[in-house]
Amino acid sequence: MGTGRVIMEGASQETAQSKIRDGSVVFWFVRPLSARRYCAWRGLGESLYATLWLLVGLVVGVVCGLVALPPSGPAAAVTVLAYALGQVVFYQIALLVDLTSFWTITSFGVNRLVAFAQLLLSGGLVPLWFFPEGLRAVAGHLPFAATINVPVSLYTGRIDAAESWPYLAEQALWCVLLAALSRLVWRRAARRLLVLGG
Structure with a gap:
């Protein structure tokens, strides 16, 4: 689920890191469309592209008998x-990881750290239901779990659809909290912008 997004973002070179490096990030801030909104639309496109590939894989998996359909x-x-x-x-x-480029020489280390945390704590590497109970209790409430663990648990029936509202509410809460944080970081990044030393 996350791999398609990561591949798309890297292939498009539309990251703050690459734009700051070549100086073209200034165009994010002089267009009629705000930089924050531009990145949101780009993110939507990346998500739709990744979802398309996920659906293709799902159809192939179901047809080949490798993936079961949801229980209901x-x-x-x-x-x-x-x-x-x-x-x-x-x-x-x-x-948020990409926006760290406004304060660091390179965001490679932050990218790798968050990618590792995302892979491990989202259930992308090992499903969270195999974690020791204490770690599962903590990881299950982090934003990483909202990306993969919750949808997969609902799909497989490990979380019953009738009892899904607390999980969906927690996902929605993470959406709101992270959006508020990213809005704040965008404002600070716009004031911090340096291009080729100027």
């Missing part, structure tokens, strides 16, 4: 909602 219609419906919320959280995390 309501489970499928809440999975779609949880996936959409998870993509918003994933975008906000990636955006």
Whole structure:
């Protein structure tokens, strides 16, 4: 779920890191469309592209008998909602990491650290239900779990669709908190912008 987003972002070279390096980040701030809104639209496109590939993989997996369908219609419906919320959280995390480029020479280290945390604590490497209970209790409430663990748990039936509202509410809360934080960071980044020393 996250791999398609990461590949797309790297292939497009539309990151703050690459734009600051070549000086073209200034165009983010002089367009009629705000830099924050431009990045949000770009993030939506990346998410839709990644979702398309995810759906292709899902169809192939179902046809080949490698992937089971959700246990019920309501489970499928809440999975779609949880996936959409998870993509918003994933975008906000990636955006915050990208915005560190305004304060660092390179964001490579921060990218690697967050990518590792995302892979481990989202259930992308090992499902969270295999974690020791204490670690699972903590990791399950971090924003990383909202990106993969919740949608996958709903899809597989590990979380019953009728009992999904606390998980969806927590995902929505992370969306709001991370959006507020990224808005604050955007404001500070706009004041901090240096291009080629000027």
